[in-house]
Amino acid sequence: MKILHSSGNYQIHFLPFTGSHDVVVTDENVAGYYPDLLGENPIVVPAGEKSKNLETYAFVSQELLKRGVTRKSRIIALGGGVIGDLTGFVAATYMRGISFVQVPTTLLAQVDSSVGGKVGIDLPEGKNLIGAFHPPTEVFIDSRFLATLPAREYRCGMAEVIKYGWIMDEALLSELQEPPTDLSSIVQRCIKHKAMVVQEDEFETLGIRASLNFGHTVGHAIEQITHYERYTHGEAIAIGMVLEAKIAERLGIAPLGLSNQMTWLFEQYGLPTQYDSTTYSQDLIEIMRRDKKSEASEITMSLVTVPGSCKLVKDVPHNVIAEVLGE
Numbered sequence: 183m184k185i186l187h188s189s190g191n192y193q194i195h196f197l198p199f200t201g202s203h204d205v206v207v208t209d210e211n212v213a214g215y216y217p218d219l220l221g222e223n224p225i226v227v228p229a230g231e232k233s234k235n236l237e238t239y240a241f242v243s244q245e246l247l248k249r250g251v252t253r254k255s256r257i258i259a260l261g262g263g264v265i266g267d268l269t270g271f272v273a274a275t276y277m278r279g280i281s282f283v284q285v286p287t288t289l290l291a292q293v294d295s296s297v298g299g300k301v302g303i304d305l306p307e308g309k310n311l312i313g314a315f316h317p318p319t320e321v322f323i324d325s326r327f328l329a330t331l332p333a334r335e336y337r338c339g340m341a342e343v344i345k346y347g348w349i350m351d352e353a354l355l356s357e358l359q360e361p362p363t364d365l366s367s368i369v370q371r372c373i374k375h376k377a378m379v380v381q382e383d384e385f386e387t388l389g390i391r392a393s394l395n396f397g398h399t400v401g402h403a404i405e406q407i408t409h410y411e412r413y414t415h416g417e418a419i420a421i422g423m424v425l426e427a428k429i430a431e432r433l434g435i436a437p438l439g440l441s442n443q444m445t446w447l448f449e450q451y452g453l454p455t456q457y458d459s460t461t462y463s464q465d466l467i468e469i470m471r472r473d474k475k476s477e478a479s480e481i482t483m484s485l486v487t488v489p490g491s492c493k494l495v496k497d498v499p500h501n502v503i504a505e506v507l508g509e
């Protein structure tokens with residue numbers, strides 16, 4: 183599959199990645215499972231969201247210098263969404279930009295983060311607040327990586343898969359009522375959706391790409407306020423989708439009962455649907471006001487209107503968000 187973007191195109195290969203002479207950036211878990219794919223002198227960082235920070239960004243950049251990586255080199259992001267976002271952002275800025283290849287090893291990264299060129303890191307003040315659009319030069323999707331994925335990480339990937347159903351593919355929701363028997367075809371279908379969206383609205387200026395953020399305004403705030411320790415990204419956005427569906431119901435944008443339908447489906451995949459914490463909703467709202475979709479502190483959300491369809495809603499009233507979060 184070929185993805186077109188403003189400065190060229192890249193191929194998504196549904197093929198095994200067999201290794202490379204280029205420098206590989208990966209995390210400790212992936213390095214342990216796939217030592218044969220690491221090349222000669224890989225850069226290995228701790229696993230998890232906490233590596234998407236300024237310190238690790240500087241570390242990886244300096245390690246590239248030590249390895250003599252030049253402007254003509256390319257580097258390999260071998261790992262989940264954290265490695266893809268971090269390595270992609272290093273690639274976007276190292277010597278003003280070098281090539282990188284995405285080799286996504288989680289379900290979440292295969293269906294979402296490895297395609298579309300969004301790369302970045304977190305700040306203490308919020309998630310993905312520093313970043314760039316820097317498309318990869320190639321993506322290798324290999325379902326064999328999923329064999330070693332812990333069950334919890336598989337479930338998180340399913341949260342993003344199910345998201346495509348709610349925002350743009352009602353038929354997928356019906357199929358997912360039963361556990362999928364052919365995961366590869368589901369992955370390809372999700373990538374096709376993502377490809378279509380990012381080609382139509384590469385830089386998220388038309389409100390089309392923002393639809394992919396359904397569940398993320400609330401989800402990112404939950405991830406941040408719980409210090410990225412309590413929930414994985416997929417779990418936080420599953421909760422975020424249910425809460426945003428409740429907000430849409432309250433606003434009269436979605437039919438009553440939508441959030442119950444979502445809760446049921448996420449529970450079939452072992453995903454959390456409730457934010458069980460005593461955090462003040464006002465603190466979460468403060469974080470949402472810093473979300474990249476927000477303008478002048480007004481909170482913007484991509485909200486599902488009916489299963490398979492969504493729209494961008496600006497200036498979501500804070501009192502409605504607070505009511506839903508406070509329940």
Ligand code: NAD
Pocket residue numbers: 209210211212215229230231234261262263264265267287288289290291294295296297298299300301310327328330331332335338414415416
């Ligand atoms: P992750 O990269 O932290 O991977 C999850 C866990 O799985 C880690 O512990 C990792 O070591 C382990 N792992 C990875 N591959 C494995 C394998 N094959 N076998 C065994 N263990 C493996 O997290 P993720 O869920 O892949 O990605 C979440 C990140 O992606 C978040 O930071 C999120 O913001 C980002 N994201 C980015 C985009 C985008 O468009 N750029 C889209 C969605 C999500």
Ligand code: GLY
Pocket residue numbers: 294295297298300391392394395
């Ligand atoms: N995952 C959101 C995006 O790529 O725009």
